[in-house]
Amino acid sequence: MKVLKNAIIVTMNTNLDIIKNGYIIINDNGDIEEIKEGNYSGENAKDMKGDLLIPGLINGHTHTAMTLLRGYADDLPLIEWLEKHIWPKEGEWMNEKNVNLGTELGIMEMLACGTTSFCDGYFFTSSTVGLADKIGIRGLMAEGLIDFPTPNKKTPEEAFDYIKDTLNISNNKISRIVLYVHAPYTTSPLWIEKVSHLAKENDLLFVIHTAETLFEVSEIKKRYGKTPVEHCASLIPVETKTAMAHMVHLNDKDMDIAADRDFGVIHNPQSNLKLSSGIAEIAKMRKKGINVSIGTDGAASNNNLDIIEEMRTASLIGKYDDPQHLSAIETMKMATIEGAKVLHIDDETGSLEKGKSADIVRISLNGIESYPYFGNPYSFIVYAMNSRDVKMTMIKGNVLYENGEYSTIDADRVKSEVRKLQ
Numbered sequence: 001m002k003v004l005k006n007a008i009i010v011t012m013n014t015n016l017d018i019i020k021n022g023y024i025i026i027n028d029n030g031d032i033e034e035i036k037e038g039n040y041s042g043e044n045a046k047d048m049k050g051d052l053l054i055p056g057l058i059n060g061h062t063h064t065a066m067t068l069l070r071g072y073a074d075d076l077p078l079i080e081w082l083e084k085h086i087w088p089k090e091g092e093w094m095n096e097k098n099v100n101l102g103t104e105l106g107i108m109e110m111l112a113c114g115t116t117s118f119c120d121g122y123f124f125t126s127s128t129v130g131l132a133d134k135i136g137i138r139g140l141m142a143e144g145l146i147d148f149p150t151p152n153k154k155t156p157e158e159a160f161d162y163i164k165d166t167l168n169i170s171n172n173k174i175s176r177i178v179l180y181v182h183a184p185y186t187t188s189p190l191w192i193e194k195v196s197h198l199a200k201e202n203d204l205l206f207v208i209h210t211a212e213t214l215f216e217v218s219e220i221k222k223r224y225g226k227t228p229v230e231h232c233a234s235l236i237p238v239e240t241k242t243a244m245a246h247m248v249h250l251n252d253k254d255m256d257i258a259a260d261r262d263f264g265v266i267h268n269p270q271s272n273l274k275l276s277s278g279i280a281e282i283a284k285m286r287k288k289g290i291n292v293s294i295g296t297d298g299a300a301s302n303n304n305l306d307i308i309e310e311m312r313t314a315s316l317i318g319k320y321d322d323p324q325h326l327s328a329i330e331t332m333k334m335a336t337i338e339g340a341k342v343l344h345i346d347d348e349t350g351s352l353e354k355g356k357s358a359d360i361v362r363i364s365l366n367g368i369e370s371y372p373y374f375g376n377p378y379s380f381i382v383y384a385m386n387s388r389d390v391k392m393t394m395i396k397g398n399v400l401y402e403n404g405e406y407s408t409i410d411a412d413r414v415k416s417e418v419r420k421l422q
Ligand SMILES: [Zn+2]
Pocket: 061, 062, 063, 209, 245, 297, 298
């Protein structure tokens, strides 16, 4: 049993309860046993000294190992950036060893930003899922399938066989396999159909980049006479748990389809801004009842995996036409409980409640930007704080990051190996 005491607890439960002075008891399974108001009188409790405890943050979409390509090519349009720079460099660099190294670097960065769950789309997942699991983070790891050769497999047929072989390796582990195809403009309908059916049969999340750019919208219209959302909806079985990254260019009908089909949306505002893809209409989507998660996308198009920064960006660009859009509290929901719903992990994480995994982040209320504090944690978290204020990241009851130190990663080794690559 572990106890975290003397904290302001931001639960993100259905009532959005905030406990002004309380404690959390964590059982030996790493789950929350109790959350109580008042002082804890027992021994061996960890004193939070009046800091905030919030649910672990969720990075809904990233390509973790692309941390290795951070700053490699900037200031270019998406297609040119991908085809002339990122894909060739990936072909040259991203072998299994480097993908693991980049994944470890990315996980370090995410832990330091209070991220406890993330959804990854990359390559060599049979080994990265083991790596994430060993570190102890909740990684949803998906092998990229695309019509072209990838760093791991020469053809989509080979990638599909590889994916099928990985399905059982993560049973009952904290990190797990999920399924993914790149996008409607890069992956033929056959593969969207096959992988999404495989997801349905195995009750796994299916992820796809959708409606990211105007180029994609016109290309899909030309090829299939449909919008990207209509096209995907016609291929993905109704029962498949589906999350769509980007969703920047949707019409009203697309939004109705997404709401009706329960397609979760993963909003990647910094990546969309950096690549001039556009601004997703998140406030409108949420009004229609669509669940939205926030993601950083890969570090090559961001250029970091800081979900706290991403929350602020999401809220600020959501306000471009109305300051009441994407309030601090709505934005915080997207990075916690609503994000968990998009990834279909809300029964285990996303809020601080009895029975859920102890995925808990301690945020200092002693940083300069926390003075004064008017008692609104959402305002502080979304508009003022930054990852310097993250003091501790706990997942399933284990402290993986605290005051700059990692308990399950040799940070010096990772840094020196990455430096040697350049
Ligand atoms: Zn992406």
